[in-house]
Amino acid sequence: MALNGKTAVVTGAAMGIGRSIAELLLQNGAKVAILDMNEAAGQSLVETLNKEHGPDRVLFLLCNVESGEEIKAAFQKTVETFGGIDILVNNAGIFNEIMWEKTIGINLAGCIRGAYLVIEHMNKLTGGRGGVIVNVASIAGIGLLSCCPVYTATKHGVVGFTRAFAAASVASGYGIRMNALCPGFAQTDLFSSVQSRLGQFSNLAGANQELIEKLGVLTSAEVVQGFLELVTDETKNGQALIVLPKEKKYATFPVSPTD
Ligand SMILES: NC(=O)c1ccc[n+]([C@@H]2O[C@H](COP(=O)([O-])OP(=O)(O)OC[C@H]3O[C@@H](n4cnc5c(N)ncnc54)[C@H](O)[C@@H]3O)[C@@H](O)[C@H]2O)c1
Numbered sequence: 001m002a003l004n005g006k007t008a009v010v011t012g013a014a015m016g017i018g019r020s021i022a023e024l025l026l027q028n029g030a031k032v033a034i035l036d037m038n039e040a041a042g043q044s045l046v047e048t049l050n051k052e053h054g055p056d057r058v059l060f061l062l063c064n065v066e067s068g069e070e071i072k073a074a075f076q077k078t079v080e081t082f083g084g085i086d087i088l089v090n091n092a093g094i095f096n097e098i099m100w101e102k103t104i105g106i107n108l109a110g111c112i113r114g115a116y117l118v119i120e121h122m123n124k125l126t127g128g129r130g131g132v133i134v135n136v137a138s139i140a141g142i143g144l145l146s147c148c149p150v151y152t153a154t155k156h157g158v159v160g161f162t163r164a165f166a167a168a169s170v171a172s173g174y175g176i177r178m179n180a181l182c183p184g185f186a187q188t189d190l191f192s193s194v195q196s197r198l199g200q201f202s203n204l205a206g207a208n209q210e211l212i213e214k215l216g217v218l219t220s221a222e223v224v225q226g227f228l229e230l231v232t233d234e235t236k237n238g239q240a241l242i243v244l245p246k247e248k249k250y251a252t253f254p255v256s257p258t259d
């Protein structure tokens with residue numbers, strides 16, 4: 001998929017990794033709808049991006065991914081403004097082991113909501129032109145982080161959903177690909193807030209700090225290196241791309257347990 005002229009929707013794009021993804025998409029010629037629940041940050045970013053890329057390439061829409069109605073309305077406004085949706089990036093996410101139901105509602109359910117609502121606009125079986133969905137998971141969706149079992153569960157859920165949806169879409173002829181981006185630690189507001197949101201296993205904060213020192217910390221811009229191939233390489237479907245400071249690699253998964 002060539003990006004020039006395509007329309008992308010990025011959730012949680014007012015800051016952090018989502019902002020870097022939106023900027024990369026704009027730099028490659030796409031039009032971008034920025035969905036976020038932080039109106040001040042979203043409006044400020046759009047003003048910045050309008051100056052850099054022109055007034056007709058980027059749109060901010062206030063949207064909480066915990067609400068199917070808000071996502072539906074944001075997708076409809078995007079289609080009305082840009083003529084369709086070719087790319088969806090389910091990026092919005094939080095880290096909060098104390099408010100763990102909210103973490104599930106945003107990180108996993110928000111990702112599923114976005115995917116199931118964008119099908120209406122992408123599905124080749126119902127007049128769409130196909131498309132690609134990238135879910136921002138985490139290395140914690142491949143391995144585990146003992147300090148945050150719920151966050152780990154949400155990201156494993158995102159990876160599992162990605163792999164199963166990708167297979168279902170091919171089997172059904174939707175023409176929609178789905179991949180997962182699995183970064184390591186990255187310097188963002190989410191990362192900075194971790195210590196105050198560990199909850200049940202806050203006693204493991206020290207072990208987590210040792211892991212951070214072992215793996216290193218990415219910038220948001222470094223995280224999104226490799227993101228483009230998940231979108232543009234039509235052979236990539238059901239893949240999970242791991243991004244660390246010194247390497248990028250595709251996760252491998254055990255063959256079917258029933259084989
Ligand atoms: N920072 C890391 O170390 C790291 C590593 C791997 C994966 N991730 C994942 O990357 C994604 C982005 O995280 P980040 O580190 O950039 O965080 P961040 O806090 O810097 O940015 C998250 C953005 O999402 C928005 N958001 C949060 N809840 C929302 C909701 N309900 N509806 C709409 N928008 C919402 C926030 O307003 C914010 O703009 C998350 O899914 C996170 O789990 C982060």
Ligand SMILES: CCCCC[C@H](O)/C=C/C=C\C=C\C=C\[C@@H](O)[C@@H](O)CCCC(=O)O
Pocket residue numbers: 095137138139140142143144145146147148183184185186191194207208211215
């Ligand atoms: C505290 C988490 C905040 C950031 C979350 C974000 O998603 C970043 C995750 C980054 C790295 C995860 C690495 C996981 C590694 C495991 O597979 C294993 O190698 C280490 C297990 C360590 C443990 O907690 O037992």
